[in-house]
Amino acid sequence: MKKAKSVAVPPHFSTPQRRVIIVEDQRLIAEFLTLHCAALGLHMVQHCVTCHEGLAAIRAHQPDLVLLDISLPDSDGLMLAKAVLNELPQVRMLAISSHRDPWTMLQVQRIGLHGFIDKNEQNPTVLSQAILAVLAGRVHYAPIVNESSARIRRDPKAFIRVLSDYQIQILTMIGASQSDQEIADALGISATTVQSRRRDIMRNLEIHSTPKLIHYALVNGLTRAEQLVARRSD
Numbered sequence: 256m257k258k259a260k261s262v263a264v265p266p267h268f269s270t271p272q273r274r275v276i277i278v279e280d281q282r283l284i285a286e287f288l289t290l291h292c293a294a295l296g297l298h299m300v301q302h303c304v305t306c307h308e309g310l311a312a313i314r315a316h317q318p319d320l321v322l323l324d325i326s327l328p329d330s331d332g333l334m335l336a337k338a339v340l341n342e343l344p345q346v347r348m349l350a351i352s353s354h355r356d357p358w359t360m361l362q363v364q365r366i367g368l369h370g371f372i373d374k375n376e377q378n379p380t381v382l383s384q385a386i387l388a389v390l391a392g393r394v395h396y397a398p399i400v401n402e403s404s405a406r407i408r409r410d411p412k413a414f415i416r417v418l419s420d421y422q423i424q425i426l427t428m429i430g431a432s433q434s435d436q437e438i439a440d441a442l443g444i445s446a447t448t449v450q451s452r453r454r455d456i457m458r459n460l461e462i463h464s465t466p467k468l469i470h471y472a473l474v475n476g477l478t479r480a481e482q483l484v485a486r487r488s489d
Contacts, residue, residue: 272298273319273390278309278335279351280328284374288322288351295383306330313339318346320390325352325359326479333359337366349389351382356476360403361415363396370395414475417459423477425452429465430472 275297279285289299300316303309306327313321321339325332336348349370350363363371370389372382377397388395407413414423428438435446435453442449453465462468472478 274298274300275320276318277322278303279324280304306335320347323350325354333362347389355399357407358476360400373397422456427477430469430478
């Protein structure tokens with residue numbers, strides 16, 4: 256935290272004071288981010304722990320910057336980011352997450368997040384640089400974002416090359432261990448159609464069992480492990 260206080264802040268970032276909302280369910284991380292923002296001369300308007308609470312706060316306060324965790328208790332932070340950027344494009348969004356799987360990295364760019372910091376590798380100085388860059392209207396991505404996206408785009412067998420968006424949606428639901436009937440009900444199709452689409456997905460990915468298909472969805476970030484844990488605890 257001392258490192259954060261030593262960062263020089265350009266005068267225009269403190270006058271007028273920029274307003275920040277933090278959407279992060281881990282209290283320790285949220286408190287660190289609050290102190291870090293204060294050291295940079297920023298005003299923390301509200302700390303939220305869920306997507307629902309975060310969206311309501313962002314709509315109410317329309318802050319200059321949102322510091323966003325991607326994995327939240329009630330939903331995916333990327334969905335929150337997409338909603339905010341569609342509704343309030345002037346709000347700058349910086350994701351700070353330990354998720355670095357291929358699907359997440361692609362979505363960060365597709366949605367148009369202004370920044371992404373990897374919790375596993377970045378330090379307070381890089382965090383300061385990212386915050387100031389995003390507030391200045393620039394894009395700041397951790398190297399893993401471009402590296403991961405380039406890697407799967409070069410792979411002729413990558414899921415984005417061999418599956419349609421519709422098939423990816425079904426694969427995401429399969430990865431979450433939803434039954435054929437649950438998927439059918441959610442998509443408004445028959446269970447028989449789901450089974451047919453499952454076979455198409457397996458053929459395209461050259462995967463020959465449902466457990467391996469679930470593993471593929473987890474490894475590539477189409478399904479998050481916490482989704483499976485939550486589902487199995489219901």
